[in-house]
Amino acid sequence: MDKLLSYYCEHCGHSFDHAEQEIIECPKCFWTSAIKKRDGVSAGSTPPDTEPAVLKGKKQSPAWISMRVVFGIVMAGLFLAGLFVTVRNPSFVNFFKQSTAGLLRQERLKTPSEAPESAGSRPEPQPALEDYLAQLTSVMDLVIPRSPDPDEAGILAKKVSLKTGLNENLPSAPFSLEDFKSYITSQEKFYKVLLPRSYKKSLEKLFKEQYLSAQQAFEAGQLLEARNFWVHSLAYPLYSNDPRKHKGVALKMLQSFTNDTLSKIGALNLILVQQQYREREKQMSEAYVQWTDRIKNADWETAWNRIPALLKNAEALEGEPSDRAAAAAYPPVIRQIDPDIAAALMDILGTASPSLADFSEMQRDVLAKQAVLQALRPEGLKEQKNFYENGMAAVRGKDWKRAAEEFGKVRFPKDYAADAARKAGIVKKIESLEAESGPKVSIA
Known part of the structure; x- marks a missing residue:
């Protein structure tokens, strides 16, 4: 079982334990970029003691503990006495009031753009709809008929021989x-x-x-x-x-x-x-x-x-x-x-x-060649090209659901199907973004 370490989120301030891995998500705000590890602290343990070693040794002495208590009481008394005398001074009271009023006035006049922005409050940049749509403008052409690529040609050139169990030889030579x-x-x-x-x-x-x-x-x-x-x-x-x-x-x-x-x-x-x-x-x-x-x-x-x-x-x-x-x-x-x-x-x-x-x-061998022939026969290629073109037509009409369906029907050739799959993924993202913000773009 992986060892749990202690982490905290700079975005929401939430602390939690998690196994060490490359990407960790905050269970409260779901951010991943604001996660920090508490160095040296394992799950379920307290932060390491940072008190000087000289004081650690004196903790074991009752006389030293009593001396610290008395010292603390004396220092607290001196602080309170000084504070009482200062507050009773009218000049100090006027200074305190003026300073406080000035700070409040500056805070009210400060615009939102002037407020400091923490590292954890900045949202991660998301691609705009226009960026996705720009990726749909390219159209891959499918030439019919097409020639096999080197990998396909290798499969088609292979031949196998039938291994028969026939043995027409006699077990021994005949007598003369x-x-x-x-x-x-x-x-x-x-x-x-x-x-x-x-x-x-x-x-x-x-x-x-x-x-x-x-x-x-x-x-x-x-x-x-x-x-x-x-x-x-x-x-x-x-x-x-x-x-x-x-x-x-x-x-x-x-x-x-x-x-x-x-x-x-x-x-x-x-x-x-x-x-x-x-x-x-x-x-x-x-x-x-x-x-x-x-x-x-x-x-x-x-x-x-x-x-x-x-x-x-x-x-x-x-x-x-x-x-x-x-x-x-x-x-x-x-x-x-x-x-x-x-x-x-x-x-x-x-x-x-x-x-x-x-x-x-x-x-x-027949099945391997069948897969290649499927991507070479003109009738099959015409069908695949029709699926692809229907997908592009749906993109121009902003019918994202139909575009994804049509692109998803493209199975071959390999490069053609890969481009269709990429476009299907893009239109699904556009459909999701428009569902959140409403349609704001048009297709050229």
Whole structure:
């Protein structure tokens, strides 16, 4: 809490306590220029004792106190005796009467202009109505069309790129035929099991017909076909009619390859789900580029009219997609795949909702440009100029209330709006002053 200090007003003589600050107002007369601080005196305390230190020490002695009382009585007696003798003297009485009468006569003859004026009694100078009206004579012109100022040009020149969540890359590079053959050989060495030549030929045939076809389709952008080919590549031929032996030997040796293929299928499922959203994101990005081209060509009105659609489409995309989505169903060949592998395929068919593009930066950029375009489009400028001119017409007609209302409607451009706001403040002051003293001026 701020420390309170003791102040007094030279204007009305009022004393009060107040926290120390640059401007303090008297609570009685509301003056601020006549406030003085009592040096060294805090709120609630008495002024400091200024009696000499030599006397302070003697206050503690009863003999000294008695001596002072006796001395005072003696001096009072001498003063009264002298006064009695003087008053009894006729010459003194006549002198006193003449002096008093002269002073009273001079006071009656003194004019008000000769009376001394205290510093606190002088009122603070206030601007005259003519001074305020002189500030309304200047008129700021608004050129239509206008060019953007440097700050506005910087905002309009800025471009943002749409940050999409799309990832069309596979989690790992596809196998080549040589890679696949080397993989089979390494697994035979690791498990110390030699697969029959005929079985390896069947695996290689399946790889060339399905796996390599999937790779070619992916590179061609045929994502659904690529996924279906990779699904088909998991329909391994039976190593043995005994399911346990088939699982324990062939599927065990192919497990790493199977997992890698499943990861590719899962990635494609997600990409397929994303495609419908990415297409709309692409359209949104293209619409933004076309919009900025309109701005670059100074086509302010067209750019302004396209803003609502841009913002609406961005908001619509932000609300998608649903929590869970699924890619297109697998081909019938899934029934020929080992049940455990088929179950894994079904698990990755339903994917988590795809990541959405981040539209926030683009939306902020559109809103920033919208504020600039508002101050550039001719139709909007004409409206603002009309408000300003209506305000000036109201000033000439001394309709202060309407002038303030019209000036208050001006919102852009920045300098134009600032001048209108200044004039609105002036006419409000004029309206207040005329309400106190009555209209005394005219507008040229």
